[in-house]
Amino acid sequence: MAATTPATPPPGAPGGRPEPSPPTAPRATGGENPLLHAAKLVREAVPPLHPGGRPIIAAVVAAAGAVRLLTGRGTGAGLLATAATAAFFREPRRVPPPRPGAVLAPADGTVALISEVVPPAELDLPREPVTRISVFLSVLDVHVQRIPMHGRIRSVEYRPGAFLSADLDKASEDNERNALVLETQTGHLVGVVQIAGLLARRIRCDVRAGDEVAAGETYGLIRFGSRVDTYLPPGVAPEVSVGQRTIGGETVLADLAVTKDGP
Incomplete structure (x- = not known):
């Protein structure tokens, strides 16, 4: 009698060989292509x-x-x-703090001077001493300038001049500069002056008298080393110190509700 060969159990049956699993597709990250996600992260950075x-x-x-x-x-x-x-020439995104009365720094840099001075004639502000906060920008700082508060541009005036070192006090009156006066939503007047430095040879200002502007909005640019002065309304106290680093559009220089005599 001929020997019989035992039947091989079908795949998946008890005692049979396990059925191979179908290949799995790569897992998507939140439904997004990983390469596109990486490119998005780089673009945002x-x-x-x-x-x-x-x-x-x-x-x-x-x-x-x-x-x-x-x-x-x-x-x-x-x-x-x-x-x-x-x-x-980078122009990083900035998020202004939610403080209605805050006067924001118009530039990245270092607070070089805080002094009581009469505003320059081109600002057409009352001829009385107010607090001036001077921010010095090195060649490594972001060189765009930003609006310090919500409001309307009252005036813009350019003055040619010298190219002294921007950290000198007399640079406010002797150097090439561009001045604007911002009328805030509360009726206060804030002066901002872009000042050229030793290496700066071009001041750009993209706003005009009558423009409605928002806090933190980019409005100008100074090329290669400079300074930006902010003239506070009379009696308003500064909230920064000499040597402090500022971030344009985010650092609070002063609060209109805080005066030198107290809130």
């Missing part, structure tokens, strides 16, 4: 550029490309110069 810097960045790129074509060298230096120039 890199601040946008101020439009005033684009022609200069393009010129640096063109110069670096010309050097590369003529000499076959300089790629690294060209990339470094382009990155440094782009970093100078």
Whole structure:
């Protein structure tokens, strides 16, 4: 009698070989493509550029490309110069604090001077001493300027001048500068002056008299080292100190409700 071969149990049956599992698809991150998500994170981390810097960045790129074509060298230096120039014209996003009476810093930098002075004639403010807060911007700081409070631009006036070191007190009157007066929603007048420094050779102001503006909104740019003065309304006390770092559009320089005689 011929021997019989035992039947092999079908896959998945008791005693049979396990049925292979179908290949699984890569797990999506919150339903979003991982590469697109990574690109989004990078885009959010890199601040946008101020439009005033684009022609200069393009010129640096063109110069670096010309050097590369003529000499076959300089790629690294060209990339470094382009990155440094782009970093100078960065315009990071800022979130103003929810304080209706807050006078915000118009620029990133260091508080260099706090003094009681009569405002310059171009501001057309009352000729009485008020607190002036001077913020010095190094070449490493963000160089865009921001509106300190909600309100309306009352006046804008440009004055040519010298290019002394911006940390000197007399730079407020001798250097090239652009002054604006902001009338706040409460009727207060705040003066802001962009002042050129040793390396600065171009002041840009994008607002005009009559414009309605919002706190923290970018309104101007000074190229390569400068200073920005803020003239507070009479009697308002500063809330910063000399040597303190400021963040434009976020640091509170003063509160209109806090006077030198107390709230």
